[in-house]
Amino acid sequence: MLMTEEVEEVLGFWFPERxxxxxxxxxxxVEWWFRGGADAAILERFPPLLERAARGELxxxxxxxxxxxxxxxxxxxxxxxVYRGTxxxxxxxxxxxxxxxxxxxIGHHAALEDPWQxxxxxxxxxxSEDLSTLDRAVQLAEELVGTVPAxxxxxxxxxxxxxxxxxDVISRFGRxxxxxxxxxxxxxxxxxxxxxxxxxxxxxxxPR
Numbered sequence: 536m537l538m539t540e541e542v543e544e545v546l547g548f549w550f551p552e553r554x555x556x557x558x559x560x561x562x563x564x565v566e567w568w569f570r571g572g573a574d575a576a577i578l579e580r581f582p583p584l585l586e587r588a589a590r591g592e593l594x595x596x597x598x599x600x601x602x603x604x605x606x607x608x609x610x611x612x613x614x615x616x617v618y619r620g621t622x623x624x625x626x627x628x629x630x631x632x633x634x635x636x637x638x639x640x641i642g643h644h645a646a647l648e649d650p651w652q653x654x655x656x657x658x659x660x661x662x663s664e665d666l667s668t669l670d671r672a673v674q675l676a677e678e679l680v681g682t683v684p685a686x687x688x689x690x691x692x693x694x695x696x697x698x699x700x701x702x703d704v705i706s707r708f709g710r711x712x713x714x715x716x717x718x719x720x721x722x723x724x725x726x727x728x729x730x731x732x733x734x735x736x737x738x739x740x741x742p743r
Contacts (some may be wrong), residue, residue: 541584542596545605550651556686562741565690577616585613589627597634600643604656607634611659622718631659650683654694661701664710669702693742700736
């Protein structure tokens with residue numbers, strides 16, 4: 536399969552041809568992205584592509600905005616599904632973050648017109664455990680709110696609030712405590728209290 540075909544397969548799988556302005560339909564799409572709806576299809580279709588990306592065989596995808604986005608999705612999103620619950624789920628985070636930061640710097644992020652694509656382009660920043668990187672994620676998410684059609688604004692406001700929530704977690708703990716078990720890290724008493732509270736940023740209910 537040609538690079539272009541593989542790129543379009545990833546993007547066509549992840550992004551619907553048209554995002555509905557209907558709130559319930561949009562919530563179903565967001566749940567498909569973030570609440571496990573896409574997992575079965577990812578596990579069936581994309582593990583070999585993820586392995587190739589992890590070996591650096593898809594690095595050429597970074598040459599253009601859309602293909603860079605596709606590579607970010609494979610490394611940042613698909614890895615979390617394929618290796619969920621293990622340290623490997625986060626092993627590609629440094630590469631995904633580097634691709635996102637470089638893409639922002641050279642204009643690939645700005646070249647994307649679709650706000651949903653822009654969001655997933657900079658999402659690796661929100662997965663970082665570096666506070667200044669989280670500050671940048673918040674800035675990008677907040678900037679996007681004012682650019683989207685009114686019927687979608689509620690979700691982008693929620694997304695910006697999520698970015699602020701992740702930043703607050705890093706400000707408080709210096710890391711994402713919910714990753715500790717998978718990464719073999721010892722949780723502090725304060726982190727254990729936070730985890731037991733059930734009030735985790737990445738599992739917040741969507742506003743309805």
